[in-house]
Amino acid sequence: MFNAIVSADTLRTALDSVSVLVEECKLRLEEDGLEIRAVDPANVGMVDLSLSAAAFESYETDGGVIGVNLSRLEDIAGMAEADQLIHLELDEETRKLEIAIDGLEYTLALIDPDSIRQEPDLPDLDLAAEIILEGRDVNRAVKASDMVSDHIALGVDEAEDMFYVDAEGDTDDVHFELGREDLIDLTAGPARSLFSLDYLKDMNKAIPSDAEVRMELGEEFPVKMHFDIAEGQGTVTYMLAPRVQSD
């Protein structure tokens, strides 16, 4: 059993953060909210999302897992105005999701969850540095780097007590520094890793500019980025594998 009402805005934000990585995913219907965990086919980027029951206008379920095609669901959610409500109800008999938006009814065929790529485990990592910064600074860093390169290095300079971003292009370079006073918080530690901008750009799209992003970073280790959505009623964690020196 699953029966929930949620604002279009909240649902769209949540779905967007997942759809940048995968086409299909499993929705875990837990009693205290909705959970999604997915990894892209190349096993490079991963998202872990939870949207608590409080983020919904109403939320009832006795648990279960359903598989959905994200772009399909996003298209439907796109039919609603931002503040309109979307009613989701699972039809146990037909295994379809009934979606109602102000008189508009849409029946969405579900995907067998077993046919969807297995949900990954979050690797337990020892990441030495933690940077808390604003979403808009992540956006600036990514946007500027994208003008010159496909890759971006994120690091912490322990001596200078600051977080930095480097992008080196064929001709032009970008360097971006954020000292302690520019950041919300910083736990300095040895950290520098190189990441693919393709992935980071996609993830950046889903990070609200006014969000507090908690970034965990290590040396040639995956980066984790945590932020809240839906007025603090939901959390998203992205994890991205670095590019590593092979020579």
Place this chain on the structure above:
Amino acid sequence: MDVADIPGVPSWLKEHLREQGIEELYPPQAEAVERGVTDGENLVASVPTASGKTLIAELAMFSAITDSQDNGGDDSGETDGTALYIVPLRALASEKREEFEQFEAYGLDVGVSTGNYESDGGWLADKDVVVATSEKVDSLVRNDAPWIDNLDCVVADEVHLVDDGERGPTLEVTLAKLRKRNPALQTVALSATIGNADALATWLDAELVDSTWRPIDLKKGVHYGQALHLEDGSQKRLPVRDSEKQTAAIVRDTLEDDGSTLVFVNSRRNAEAAARRLASTTEPHLDSEERDRLAEIAAEIREVSDTETSDDLASAVEGGAAFHHAGLSREHRSLVEDAFQERLVKVISATPTLAAGVNTPSRRVVVRDWRRYDGTAGGMQPLSVLEVHQMMGRAGRPGLDPYGEALLLASSHDELDELFERYVWADPEPVRSKLAAEPALRTHILSTVASGFANSRDELLEFLEATLYASQTTEGGRLETVVDEVIAYLEANEFLTREDGDGHLRATSIGQTVSRLYLDPMSAAEMLDGLREFEQTASQPASRSPHDGETAADGEPPGFETASELVSDELDDTDDSSGPTAMGLYHLVSRTPDMYELYLRSGDEEEYSMEAYDREDEFLGAMPSEFEDSRFEDWLSALKTARLLEDWADECEEGVITDRYGVGPGDIRGKVETASWLLNAAERLAGEQGLDVTPAIREARVRVEHGVRSELVDLAGVRGVGRKRARRLFAAGIESREDLREAKKGVVLGALRGREKTAQNILENAGHRDPSMDGVAPVEPDEAPPATGGGQTTANGAGEGTGEEDGSPADQSSLGDF
């Protein structure tokens, strides 16, 4: 039992034990002696880690090799036999050798054999104790090493690994072969605590010591929240401070009690990172003397090699922490182990290799990760109870600690419960033979006949009766049926022949080669078939039938025909005289069962069907028709795998390949390694059969091995060059190893982006007369006139040389690597 009362052992051994301060045997050791281990009895000893298994092995081996002469003599060291000690890992072989080398003082001679297959290791014949891996022993037997017949005693360490799908069957068959060749051989099998040690004893016809005795008490438990929950139901406060991880909290708590901790993690990377982090926990607890000693050890570590690992290890050690994994060199490992035993290093983070036999007990053991990435299962898989218990068994140093504590970590109440159920209260899984898997049986039946252990079906069955599989299976007659099927298969593929009259089985010369190459016979058959068919269609343009119908025709049960016989041959021959294409060869090896094929996703089928028809001419062997559903699908999966290999060999970037095939970088490397091994085998088989395709195979192999097009094959073969650097050198006008030797150093340095050390290394490997890069300025590739030098002192202010390369500074890693 008092050491003086041990019967049958040479007197020098007793003396040695007394010198070591050992007056009395541990109870399991005493029980082993009572069961006759020093009188040549077979024995299975299933005892916990660190409870003196090695001494049981030593008692057995030394009494066996001195047995036949009177062992009362005290001037001993004179032995007349050889004992074999089988280890599961190469890393452990040298470990054990070192342990046994202390007996060289008594005139014993110890040898280690792990290296390349295909030799009979004749030099080992003079040794008293030989340490080897089971694969090596198997290959020694296959290559007919004569000294194997004269063994007195064989010890199989970690024998519970017969349960391992990959290596288990080899250990099992190897033991069976040794025992068959030499019925008087004493067999001693050492095992961790397992559920069914009695089954092993039945199999080996051995006495059993099944004990849970430990020299020191062990308490298992789980840390959750702010407390330790121990198996006896008690709880202890162990608070985790803000911004502190559980592991760090436990290490700190142990340190406050002046104890050390061993942390098990699931990957090398995690081990290194954890050591780095934990150094900040241990550092404040060091006194100044310890700091000095650790700095000395760190300096020694840096001396060992100038790799990054070496540096990382040294800086962790300065802070009182260290990591330990199979990627470390021997010197590194023993430095770390010694420093840990001297209690200078307070914490080691290690991968499970350390659990498998290295002797580094500590007050507390933390099993931080209880899941590990498993490519075949496509995700994280929980460790087995046996493995976790083996790690836990490292807790507690006899004589130093009141007891040992072994802890798992839970992050939620549910996980706490799960860990208790799954590991703390659980018994280890029973060990089961994995021999019945068809590939294992195919391989081992062929090798059993090829190495002369069985010359007829009856002898083969009799031999297999001596395996653990036979003693565990309850299905009567099943073994017989499978064996008949496998024999028929091997016969149809001409690896075995059966003489008409007496049903004598004999391996053909090609069968011998397959056995020595360590290949699944089915892979060999597939490859031979494809290659033969190629030769035939290439030599006789209008061929109708691809095979010689006579050889395999008579008296053969239906159902076993070589692959090409199943399909009528309608190859157009466009490719007349030239060799097979790389694609053809990659597809051929991708079809074999030794290659784990890529999975065909929805939508792929259409794409690869098109490709298959487009490139039909290139395939070796006829393509199945679309109506043979599953065969056709397999063909396409192999095509997908082959195209990945082809892309790699066409210098496609790693990132592009991972995207295109939806795989991780580790998968590419795995496929490439398997392919180059199989192609090497194909080359040998083709050579043996006198087929003309060998040069084409060799080129395809080298190309895939280095991931380069044919023009770079020569360059990429130079050690330290690799695909990217080869391409850059080529672009700079250096086209071969020869050119590299004669090249202007500035050009080389420029092509290698100003990395002096790399350039010097490469020139050394290529055989340059003067590889030194001192005072050489890089010549920018674009400006470099090909081959002939010129403006040697141009731009070196370009600011390169930071290790960043154009386009792809590094390879995309996968989350599974961490």
